[in-house]
Amino acid sequence: MVLTVEGRDVVRRAEALLQAFESAFPAGDAIRGTVRVGSGEIPAAIFLPAYVVEMQALMPLVSIAIDIDLTADLLHGRATSRFDIIFLPGAAGGPDMRVSAIGSIDLVWVASPALAATIAAGERVADSDLPIWTLPPHSPLYHVMHDALPGLRSDRSVHRCNNAQSLLQIVAGGGGIAVTSRRLAEPGIASRMLAPVFVQDRLPSLPLHVAIRSRETDPITLRFFDKACRLNFL
Numbered sequence: 001m002v003l004t005v006e007g008r009d010v011v012r013r014a015e016a017l018l019q020a021f022e023s024a025f026p027a028g029d030a031i032r033g034t035v036r037v038g039s040g041e042i043p044a045a046i047f048l049p050a051y052v053v054e055m056q057a058l059m060p061l062v063s064i065a066i067d068i069d070l071t072a073d074l075l076h077g078r079a080t081s082r083f084d085i086i087f088l089p090g091a092a093g094g095p096d097m098r099v100s101a102i103g104s105i106d107l108v109w110v111a112s113p114a115l116a117a118t119i120a121a122g123e124r125v126a127d128s129d130l131p132i133w134t135l136p137p138h139s140p141l142y143h144v145m146h147d148a149l150p151g152l153r154s155d156r157s158v159h160r161c162n163n164a165q166s167l168l169q170i171v172a173g174g175g176g177i178a179v180t181s182r183r184l185a186e187p188g189i190a191s192r193m194l195a196p197v198f199v200q201d202r203l204p205s206l207p208l209h210v211a212i213r214s215r216e217t218d219p220i221t222l223r224f225f226d227k228a229c230r231l232n233f234l
Contacts, residue, residue: 038088148201
């Protein structure tokens with residue numbers, strides 16, 4: 001048996017249709033696409049690498065684009081569809097967002113070891129005149145710092161930096177004190193570049209959330225969100 005001219009034409013067109021169908025409905029490890037991930041600097045330093053490696057193993061052909069940004073910019077980006085999924089500390093919500101709490105971040109006051117050695121054992125942070133370094137006012141860490149010092153004097157030296165790692169380097173150089181994530185500070189404390197101070201001034205933990213659009217329908221994004229809700233890296 002041999003195909004007629006018309007039959008060969010049917011096969012040619014059917015092969016093109018089959019390829020289009022397989023591209024539209026890939027199986028398992030053939031899933032393709034791009035997921036745009038936004039993260040605050042602290043979540044990115046604490047657990048994002050492990051999460052990304054986990055997702056790469058599950059969907060190796062999906063491209064992951066990561067952008068590290070400030071919390072306020074992440075929320076704005078979520079609203080303007082700049083990101084598919086975001087990880088951020090502090091309060092998160094809104095009618096256009098689907099949010100899940102995935103853990104919390106322990107906080108600590110830190111200074112350089114030399115500066116820590118000069119701080120009296122019984123002194124409280126509110127009673128000191130040390131310069132304070134903090135993230136910008138729209139950062140959750142800024143509000144933690146401000147709430148820890150309800151009587152913050154207007155003449156108190158408060159400096160701002162929008163990069164947590166640079167802020168810690170300034171503090172390690174003797175520039176003052178700062179509130180930061182304990183996990184983020186641990187390498188500096190272990191290497192004796194930083195030291196915890198004012199341990200009697202207990203700081204609240206900072207909640208950590210993952211969020212996507214409330215009406216998200218993309219199956220790849222939904223799978224990324226589901227894994228973020230279920231896996232515990234903290």
